[in-house]
Ligand SMILES: Nc1ncnc2c1ncn2[C@@H]1O[C@H](COP(=O)(O)OP(=O)(O)O)[C@@H](O)[C@H]1O
């Protein structure tokens with residue numbers, strides 16, 4: 001999809017700070033994301049990656065700085081929060097499917113309740129999405145009956161059903177067995193190619209290299225370094241980045 | 252890399268062969284002390300069962316039950332109005348049949364068993380008239396079942412309305428509405444009694460305490476201090492007091508607050524006391540369920556754009572309630588037995604009727620029979636509830652998580 005204003009930033013973060021009690025978890029994050037960009041965020045555990053992408057849909061509240069998503073500023077105003085949540089979807093490390101609902105119900109619940117779609121329309125779109133993530137035959141099963149990889153693909157379909165503009169992924173493959181990682185990454189790659197704006201926290205360096213437009217290295221609540229995958233891999237500037245890359249690329 | 256045979260054989264699981272002797276050996280006589288224990292247990296069972304059975308089938312004077320059966324079932328409810336209780340029962344079995352036919356997809360053995368209970372009961376030594384009516388219960392539920400089966404989709408909705416309507420209508424039938432005269436005279440609630448009263452108080456207590464308990468559980472977690480304080484105050488006060496005290500308060504204190512012309516019927520006072528008591532416990536149990544739901548469920552729901560209310564209604568509450576079904580059922584079984592305390596409001600539930608019957612000089616020395624009968628009735632009701640909850644749990648796939 002080529003839109004005429006493809007260079008407009010869809011997410012703008014300026015000097016975002018976040019404290020957990022006394023602990024300073026985000027220390028001035030600046031980031032601009034353009035429409036259709038795929039951003040990969042990586043860095044050591046506890047560096048604030050999850051905290052950061054969770055501030056974008058207000059699962060965590062930032063205490064100073066500015067976050068603007070699709071021209072809506074994230075404030076205490078509940079209407080703004082709701083509006084932003086309608087534009088962003090999130091995929092979690094632990095899938096967080098609703099265990100008491102079938103796969104189909106997991107996907108149709110939010111469209112039915114939030115967008116007030118008709119049941120037929122919601123189910124039709126849900127089936128199309130299940131087709132897209134490759135598991136239409138699982139529609140009537142419960143999440144507990146699926147493998148981890150299948151559950152994560154349902155979670156992606158569930159988010160996509162809201163017809164959103166931005167997808168946030170928080171380590172979507174970290175809880176998966178090795179043989180299932182690929183099936184999820186394939187879906188994400190296809191999504192990136194379709195032009196979705198994506199922020200992905202991941203340590204899957206193969207995926208990052210082939211799909212990401214830009215990469216951000218987080219450490220201790222700050223962005224230490226950012227750049228294209230080539231720059232980051234071949235020519236990292238900071239010692240911390242080099243050290244971290246050497247650690248994760250050993251595997 | 253090693254390769255095994257191209258096609259490794261798929262084997263069926265090993266079958267265990269059962270023979271009576273094998274079973275006996277494995278379970279009862281596997282070691283010498285196990286054998287000794289088995290023999291001892293067999294002797295003990297025999298020693299206890301023999302006199303009990305001789306008494307039950309020989310010496311016991313069961314006429315105290317059969318002669319007072321009407322009292323045990325409906326208390327002092329006027330005999331010429333008894334048909335109204337039957338009418339309410341017929342309606343009930345019809346609604347049960349209706350929901351069975353529309354909700355339960357495949358044929359189930361338990362449905363047949365339920366249907367056959369009245370048939371077996373009709374074999375008991377009741378009057379011919381009563382036997383016919385009991386059989387009628389089966390017929391009515393069968394009619395409901397067949398009607399619903401013809402169009403399950405429509406009747407699944409109809410049956411929900413039928414349940415909602417059943418309680419007011421059933422109560423109205425039993426209570427009456429045309430003053431003291433006529434076809435449908437009002438029967439003073441003071442006359443309601445026996446098993447009917449026990450069941451009414453428990454079922455209505457459960458029904459009313461359910462929404463109140465859920466609201467209190469949510470209220471306790473509310474961000475508005477006023478609401479959470481009121482909820483905590485209510486829950487902790489009620490839980491700090493025995494039910495019998497609450498019922499006394501209802502009896503003695505309530506009239507002090509109300510103008511003297513207003514006299515609230517004892518049954519209402521009992522029901523309010525029982526409901527409050529049950530609601531407070533319900534609230535704490537539901538709160539436990541709410542806390543057992545992982546944070547990720549809230550987060551996933553909010554991330555999808557569902558509001559706080561929608562998250563509670565569609566995601567959190569259904570899971571929380573499922574998780575606490577076993578606890579709630581124990582609580583409701585407790586409630587059923589606690590209804591016997593309404594005696595202090597001079598209401599005659601089935602236990603109260605038992606005591607009254609024993610006060611009759613004709614039945615001196617029959618307390619064993621009376622109490623055994625009452626115990627059996629309570630056991631059947633409690634076991635029924637516990638069985639139903641197990642079925643509900645499997646139906647909802649509780650064990651699958
Ligand atoms: N709810 C919370 N309360 C207190 N501290 C938290 C909370 N969530 C995260 N933290 C802390 O904030 C820091 C950043 O966490 P997180 O964003 O989860 O890191 P990452 O995702 O990069 O591993 C960590 O030190 C973590 O202990």
Ligand SMILES: [Mg+2]
Pocket residue numbers: 049050051170171
């Ligand atoms: Mg994290």
